[in-house]
Amino acid sequence: xxxxxxxxxxxxxxxxxxxxxxxxxxxxxxxxxxxxxxxxxxxxxxxxxxxxxxxxxxxxxxxxxxxxxxxxxxxxxxxxxxxxxxxxxxxxxxxxxxxxxxxxxxxxxxxxxxxxxxxxxxxxxxxxxxxxxxxxxxxxxxxxxxxxxxxxxxxxxxxxxxxxxxxxxxxxxxxxxxxxxxxxxxxxxxxxxxxxxxxxxxxxxxxxxxxxxxxxxxxxxxxxxxxxxxxxxxxxxxxxxxxxxxxxxxxxxxxxxxxxxxxxxxxxxxxxxxxxxxxxxxxxxxxxxxxxxxxxxxxxxxxxxxxxxxxxxxxxxxxxxxxxxxxxxxxxxxxxxxxxxxxxxxxxxxxxxxxxxxxxxxxxxxxxxxxxxxxxxx
Numbered sequence: 001x002x003x004x005x006x007x008x009x010x011x012x013x014x015x016x017x018x019x020x021x022x023x024x025x026x027x028x029x030x031x032x033x034x035x036x037x038x039x040x041x042x043x044x045x046x047x048x049x050x051x052x053x054x055x056x057x058x059x060x061x062x063x064x065x066x067x068x069x070x071x072x073x074x075x076x077x078x079x080x081x082x083x084x085x086x087x088x089x090x091x092x093x094x095x096x097x098x099x100x101x102x103x104x105x106x107x108x109x110x111x112x113x114x115x116x117x118x119x120x121x122x123x124x125x126x127x128x129x130x131x132x133x134x135x136x137x138x139x140x141x142x143x144x145x146x147x148x149x150x151x152x153x154x155x156x157x158x159x160x161x162x163x164x165x166x167x168x169x170x171x172x173x174x175x176x177x178x179x180x181x182x183x184x185x186x187x188x189x190x191x192x193x194x195x196x197x198x199x200x201x202x203x204x205x206x207x208x209x210x211x212x213x214x215x216x217x218x219x220x221x222x223x224x225x226x227x228x229x230x231x232x233x234x235x236x237x238x239x240x241x242x243x244x245x246x247x248x249x250x251x252x253x254x255x256x257x258x259x260x261x262x263x264x265x266x267x268x269x270x271x272x273x274x275x276x277x278x279x280x281x282x283x284x285x286x287x288x289x290x291x292x293x294x295x296x297x298x299x300x301x302x303x304x305x306x307x308x309x310x311x312x313x314x315x316x317x318x319x320x321x322x323x324x325x326x327x328x329x330x331x332x333x334x335x336x337x338x339x340x341x342x343x344x345x346x347x348x349x350x351x352x353x354x355x356x357x358x359x360x361x362x363x364x365x366x367x368x369x370x371x372x373x374x375x376x377x378x
Contacts, residue, residue: 004088012047022094028362068129105142112286121207147287150308172358177296198230200275206239217328222253273297295349316349
């Protein structure tokens with residue numbers, strides 16, 4: 001097979017959720033299947049670390065596609081021109097974006113439909129682009145992969161896509177995420193919180209990550225405990241809003257909120273493993289990779305009782321209502337005051353994490369590719 005892959009989100013030192021999915025699955029697929037040819041389509045200069053083997057040919061397709069107008073041009077003109085020229089057997093797009101301007105069979109990985117349910121969380125042009133084009137992408141795709149049973153049902157219900165066209169390919173967690181020793185924990189707490197206990201949130205500080213309610217819940221927790229416990233938020237402020245800023249400014253305990261920005265994988269592992277718990281009470285997720293990363297570090301997890309998160313967390317997390325500040329605060333309080341509950345969640349999570357490995361993800365995505373390829377040859 002000759003497989004073209006949209007690799008525009010493979011950016012050195014800037015991998016996010018979908019970027020990690022692309023990196024981990026495509027790396028394993030290309031290395032496990034050296035008999036097949038892969039053409040990686042980048043939208044900028046690429047790092048050699050993303051060329052996973054001799055069966056990978058990188059192609060830079062200009063311009064850089066980081067805005068709805070450029071999304072349109074890149075996929076509908078630049079990418080389609082390349083696809084129509086090289087004529088691969090299929091085009092794999094790990095971020096779900098497709099080209100409507102080619103007859104090449106396409107496989108879209110649609111991670112979630114948050115923009116359909118919470119359009120106001122996105123800037124105007126972005127929400128218009130997503131809501132106009134993704135229904136078309138879903139119908140254009142010869143096959144779809146998605147990252148949870150929840151997202152599969154959402155795609156079926158929202159876009160009217162047949163269940164037989166959709167495969168569930170769960171996310172995984174890097175094996176680098178694992179428990180650390182007490183010495184590293186002490187060093188990490190000293191570095192980030194002056195040796196104080198802390199809850200952690202991981203993710204871009206986006207409205208759907210429910211940052212305002214998380215801050216308000218932490219304020220309620222602090223009013224109950226009035227101790228030195230901190231809240232550490234790891235992620236970029238690229239979607240920071242006036243509502244988040246207002247909530248932060250009004251907090252009595254705002255000095256106990258620590259923003260680290262983006263950190264490298266080693267620092268992130270240490271931050272997970274040294275915390276009281278991950279608080280990942282977002283309003284909408286197609287999967288929620290930080291849940292599994294934290295569990296791999298033997299860290300307790302508080303997450304939402306909505307969308308895909310109960311499916312991913314199983315019995316290994318404490319669930320809270322993301323729309324209730326009190327519910328989130330109560331969960332933090334339980335983790336803080338009930339050490340046996342915290343230990344129990346960590347033990348239960350050990351059974352859950354075995355379901356979510358990148359090896360499993362790559363195998364299922366490859367099966368999806370093979371299914372599509374076989375269907376085109378009938």
